Structure formats: C-alpha cells, structure tokens
Amino acid sequence: MAIIKGTGIAAVNYPTGMNLGGDPSQALIHATTTGNFFISLSSTDLGQGLKTVIAQIGAEALGVPFENVLINTADTDTGPHCMGTFASRTTHRVGNAVVQAAQEARKVMMEVAADELEVSPDDLETDGQGNIRVKGSPDRSIHIIDLALAAHFKYGKTISGRGIYMKPKSDVDPETGKMDPDSTEAHACTVAEVEVDTETGEVKVLSLKSAYEVGRQVNPALVEGQIRGGSLMGMAHALYETTQPYYPAVDHMPGGFSEYVLPGPMELPEIESVVLEYPSVNGPYGVKGVGEMTANSPIPAIVNAIYDAIGVRITDLPVTPEKILRALEEVEI
Amino acid sequence: MASKIVTFTLNGRRIEVLVKPLTTVQTLLRDQLGLTSTKAGCKQGGCGSCTVLVNGDPMMSCLLPVEDVQGQEVTTLEGITPTPGLHIIQEVFYENFAIQCGYCTPGMIMVSKALLDRNPHPGREEIIDALTGNYCRCTGYEPIIQAIEEAARRMNGNGN
C-alpha cells in the first residue's frame, strides 16, 4: 500500500458554433446625441462575460472608447435575434454581427466628420479616445459628442448600423456522414499529475498544466476565468461527479449539494496554462470559442495519469475510490 | 402557532419584526425586508450563497430561524457596502475577476469578511478552510482565494 504518482496527457480539439451552422445572431448599433453608442442584443451572459467582450469588440470596431459603448441586452422587444448562449458561439457569432454593425455606423460617423472637418473620409482616423482626426494633423479633430450632435441637428443623419452573422445551415449526408459541422476549431493539451493512494483508492490531482489555442483573446482575464473554471469542472467530471453513482441503475440519486460530490477549494490542484493565438479566418479579430473546451482535456489527462501511477486503466467515469480499489483487487488476484 | 416579534440589530440598526415560527433569516431578509443580496441557491445549507454574519460569524441564513437571532447583530452584504464606493473585499473581487455569474459572490464576500475580521493575516490554508462551505461552479475558486489574499494585503496597508 502506497501513495504513487503518475502523469498523463491529453490533446483535444473543439468546434466553434452550433453543429452544422444555422445559428445566426444579430446586433444593432446606434449613437445618441450624447456620443454614446448603444449595442442592442438579445444575447445572454451566463457569467462568461459576454456583456464585457461584446463592448470591447464594439469599441474596437467603432474606434471609440470602451466606456462610450453600452450594451443593451437581453430583451426581445428591443434586441434583435440571437440564437442563444451555447456551443462556444457567442463571442464568435455576436462579435461578428457587432463588427458588421459597427462598420456601417462608423461609415456614417466618418462621413459626418469629413463634412465637419472639410476633408475626405479617407483622410480620417479614430484615435480610440473619442476623437476623429485628420491623418497627419492630429490637431484637426472632432470629438464624438460634437459629431453626434452635428449628425442629428445639422445633417439629419443617424449614426447607426445593422449586423448579422450566419453560417448557413448545412445538411449531413445520411450515408457517409459528410458534413460541415464547425466554423473553426480551438485546441488544448493538458498534462495532469496525480497521486493515487492505493490503500484508500483516493486520487489527488497535483497539477493541471495546459496549453490552449483560442484564435484571439478579446479579454485575457476572462479567458483565464474559463480555463480555471473549466479545469476544475473537468477534474470534477473525472473523479467525483455523478447523479447516478451506479449507472445504469438509478439508485442513490443526489438531491442537493450535501449528496452530490464535487471538489471544493481543498481539492484544488495547481493550474497553470499558456494561451496561444492563431487567429481564425472567420472570427471577429480572429477569435475562436473557448468556453466549453476547457473542461475537456483534463478528464482524459487525469485518467491517463491514474493509469501511469497504478497500471490500471479505469474507463468508466467518474473514477471513484471504490472503482480504483475494486480494479486493484482484480489485478492482485 | 402564533407569530412572534423578534428584535435584533440588522446592519447596525435595531429592528423589530413579526415572523411566523421557524421563518428563516433568509426568508425574512429577502421576502419581508427586500434585502436580496442574500441569495437562495439551495435552501438546504449546501451552497453558502445565503451567508450572513451573526455577531461576526458566518452563518447560512437558510437554516437559521429568526427567533435565534433575537438580540444578536446580523450583517448582510448591504451592511458592509459603503455609499458611495466599495468595501476593500468587494473591490478586490471586482478587480481580480473573482466573479463570473455573480450568484455565489455575496456569500463568498461575507465569509471573506468574517475571516479577515478574525484573522487579518490568513494563510492560504486558512482561506481555503474558510471557503469550504461556499459553492462556486464558475471560477474554480483560485481567483477567489487570490482576491482574499489581496484584500488582506490592502487592509493591512500594503496592497497595490
């Protein structure tokens, strides 16, 4: 009886967007005379940070300060259609719709600025600080508030834009399974280090060290949040979680947190990661979906690490102490 | 059984409430007093989202009868939030991304407050120990642990 260490790896891909496409999302942008830009959506934030990353993408595409971009979501009377928050799709889909809407709004903004500054729109640039200025002559500029007032009261123009992103729905060939399921693919590789107590069957995950490739990080702290939360969820799936501990039997179904086994802060392994960025062709600023994938690679990496430690491959999740002890017993006999 | 008048201190103010026997502090706060920062994630004492402080100790208000706080001091997140601004613990949770969906956050902040009031220099193990009754599905806990470490540094005057 001993405590034995083991290391395991796993490498995975994860698709962005609803399988087979057919999941459009729209965005509307309009500027008020206050120089603020409202992005109207019907998209939902589950905690991943949609309201923040969409404002970042909108600000970037409009060329205006982040603080001047306000998100109005989610209301079916005021927000245009969004398919929903799932399938690692919202930053990609809604982000693309926002970029398209921003381009239309920006075009009007630059035309009005050109009239005000008496130059061609091609000679103008945004400074990201709230000014539109003549290239090469930074002192000749107009602030977005003045610009928004001029557009409304002087030129009778709306600074607004519409955007939609759609990957058309495709069919599966029923004979061969030929299909176009995804928009792009993110990737991850996790190295797990575990310690198995052969007396109690308990597994302690010492570390999860991973590399992720996510196209482009709109907000690195929020990506990090997905990585940390996803890693612990993956570990939970690998070792603890089940609503039916003796599946396919349905007995012992938990009805609350005191019965449903989850790792807490006590069980936290060391989590370390690097993030690579290889921009996708079709994501806004090259993004790929990251939310779901982070839970996937830790699971097989942990199971492989357990095998490395004790020479028993348990292929039935979760790998509970009971399963480990029973498997070890069989090997010994 | 007849309803009862219970008197206690809530967020520094003495109040008198009329409750049915076995009404929980959670129900009183949320449904009778409209103080909704105290969440109701399970009503089973399993998630900690309803944590309030009773005389400075963290308690799950979903299991706590109002009669039991007679004469005691109860503090909720509303009670530690300054106007204007944020408590240092709120500030570090915000700045360190120790929040995602936000549902567990009030309970997490209340247990952090109880810990730091009792122990201004907690070690990592002590922080983890303080968090074990509070559930979070989003963050993986590490950002919360780090936020509490940072709060301790700032409260001791050597944060950044």
Place this chain on the structure above:
Amino acid sequence: MTEEKLNVVGQSVLRRDGLGHVTGKTIFIDDINFPDMLHLKMVRSPLPHALIKGIDFTKAEKVPGFIQALTHEDVPKNIYTILCLIGVGPDEEPVLAEDKVLYKGEQIAAIVAETEDAAMEAVSKVKIDFEELPTVYDVEEALKPGTPVLKHWGTNHFVYEGHHCRRVRFGDVDKGFDESDHIIEGRYQTSPVEHAPSETTGCVARPEPDGRITVYTNTQALFFTMDNTALILGVPFQKLHFVGGTVGGGFGGKVDVIVEPIAALAAMKTGRPVKYKFTREEEMRVSSSRGAWRIYFKDGVTKDGRILARKITTYADAGAYNRHTPYAVTKHAANIAGPYNIPNVWIDAYCVYTNRQPSSAMRGFGVTPASFALEVQMDKIAETVGMDPWAIRFINAYRNGDMKPHQKVVEDATLIEVMQAAAELVGYELPEKFKKMSSLNREEA
C-alpha cells in the same frame, strides 16, 4: 499573421456586470417579485414508467391559498417543440404528461397558489392512480428486441434519415484493419452529471395591461424560448415579451424551455404574475443532466504507431425524451474520431431512450465524452505499440489540408502547437522532429 494595432481587444478590462455582482445588486430571477405574484409547483411522477389512470385534486383544492390546477388539457399545444424549431423532429415530449409517464419526476400537473408553501402543500395532496410499467435503463438493452418500447414510432432510438444511427463512412475500415499490425479495442462509459448552476432554473410570467405577457427568465436563449412558448400556448408571437440576459450559471442546463411555457400559461389563466422556479432538488433530480455515453473503439494501428482504421460504435443515453440529444449525437459523430489524420473511419452513433430524467446540453455537448474516450484510447494505443504518449499523438496529429472523416478539409489545426507548448510548459523535452513539426504543412515526422 498580420498584427493590427488594437486598442481594447486583447485588454483585460473589468467586467461590465462586476459592480452589481460584488454589491449583490444584480437582479436574478429570485429577486423579481410582484405584490400579487402567485407560485407554481409541479406534481411529478413518483414512478419511472407508468400509465396514468386518474388524477384527483379534491384534497389539494382545499389547501388555503390554492388557486388553480393545470393539466395537459389546459395546454393548447401540449408538446415541447425545441427540436422542431431547429429542424430536427419528431415531436415527442408533452409539456404535462397525458396518459403515461416515462421517467421519475416527469411533470404531470401544475399547482398555482398564493404562496410557495401553499403550492407545495397542495402538490402533496394530489392523488394519482398509476399502472406501473416495466422499465429499461441500459442503452444496449434498450435496443434489443423484447424490451419495453418507449416511443410512439416503435423504437427506443432516434431515426436519422432512415438509419438507426448517425453514420460516418470514410475510406475502408476492413482494409485498414487488414493492413494493421495491432487491433486495439476499448469500451468507455461516462456518467450522467448535473450542471449544478448556482442559480436554479426559473422564471416569472406577468400579464401586462395591454394583454401581453412579460416573461422574466434565466434562459440561455431568449428568442428560442419565446418562440417555443408561443407555439405551446398557441398565441401570436407579439403577445409575448421575454426579458433576461443575467444568468446565475448555465453550462447548458438552461436551454430546455421547461419552466416558461407553463408559467406563462398559468399567468394567462389567473391574470396574475406567476413564478416557477426549480428547487435545488428539482434542479438535480428532474432538470436535464449531462447525458451518459457508452463508446466502443476498435483501432487498427501499424507497428510504428500509425492509426490506419478506426471503428466506433457509440450510444448516447438521452433519457426519456429527446431534448437536444439527437443534435448532440451528430456533433459527437463529427468529433469522435479525434484531431487525428486517419484514412479509414466507420462510426455508428445512436441516440437511445431510457426511463431516466432526460439528458440535454452541457458544456462540451457530445464532445466531452468523445474527447475522454478517444484520448484514453490513444494512450492504450501508445502502450500497445510501445510508444510514448506524446509520440503517438504527434505522429497521427491532423494538419491543415488533411481530410477529416466527415469529409471537411482541416483549416485551423493547432494540435501540434498546443502539444509543443504544453511539453515546454512542463519541461518535457520533445525529440527534435516533433519540435519542428507544424500544423501548417504535412512534412512527415
């Protein structure tokens, strides 16, 4: 890569909703209340498979605060329509059970009352006569002749365009097996898992003076939920107004459209706001779970580690109803062969019904079990051919320009790059040939 200069994309700006979260002022469904609001609680099946012979509300109606009971007869179109909206049929799940139930916890009747306590008490006093039926819980058992058939179309599996399963056929697996030095098989089983969001699923439906119904909900998909609700209620879409966007954790558990239609119906029937929010126990035992999958691998591999053929038979346990599982099976079929370049692949992926709570979407839907099974299988292959687990993955890694088994050309491969980065992170010294590899081209390792 061209590096464009970016102002705010790429910056870790603080969360827009952060101040609301840390002060507890963010409004979740539980925090939305109206003075005249009613509460809805559900009468659920205590049995996993049974015929309903009769329902008696007599005692429930006498509970002080009882307002109304709703059964399937009150639901204009008593069918959950989530899959028909995305073009995947057939309709099969009733909003409220009619003559039978297929899982323990299935919704039979809604009780609307003045308080939550009154609603729960009334629920406990509803008497139902059942005739118990035999059950099936195992996905492979469910496909054998002689087991109880759960679906009106006469099988315990979803039908994919005339096939029993979603198929992928690429190359010639038998030929691949013949050319292989090793045949490596594996059986993998995952478990049902609860999403366990901090906030349980729920909504409040409120009749407005103009005749519309506003539904405040924590759904992950606002229009999808509204469209389904309108179809079930048989009302024009403009009668409904859905407000949401703040969700206390979803993870896929809040896309099933279960609470909104019945709450909106109750609001229409009573003319008062109605809240229907799952208890934690309902969230765990009744709301959909991550499904369990059983996956069989058979791989043909050469002695130098190249996978020549991969044959996979896989079963998704949908539980009693489809929810989104038929969709996930197709997504699973597109991903189960893995990020590897394999010339011959054969996949049969089944969506199977059993008498347990329905499973549905969860983070990594259909792919999480695939990644688990295939990455453990990769280690098994490495061991059999006597190779390092890193090496087996580098040798077989897909690269841009390769053809996937579902006949899509690989475009955005970075598997090699993440493996190189992970090896560096843990200080594992890769052989030079793997360090030099790239997903961008196919120079042989």
